[in-house]
Amino acid sequence: MNSTIWTALALVLVLEGLGPMLAPGLWRRMIQSMTQLPDRLLQRFGGGLVVAGVVVYYMLRVHGSN
Template sequence: MNAVAGEFLRAVALVMVIEGLLPFLAPARWRQLLFTIAQMESRSLRTIGLFSMLIGVAILQLV
């Protein structure tokens, strides 16, 4: 496996760990959050996703 593939897999693994924290630590709150997100309009979700990606790209550029 080359270095790029290894780094990519590490990044995916880190995302999975971070994503798993809330359901592990507070499953009831996580369920409530999912219900709230399911009620949101698509435009709002897209806006949140866009800002999340932009912040992620900015952090990557800083690191």
């Protein structure tokens, strides 16, 4: 795999770990409230994140090499 992908994965892990490390109570409440959301809403939210990630990746690949 490309080292850029591994770097991005490492950054995601760091950012994901900050929530429970810095504010465990808030993080737990957020996760508990998400369990109450309908599946369809969670799917749309996840899809939106995927699309946003692809757009950011594309923008960095196309415009970041200049």
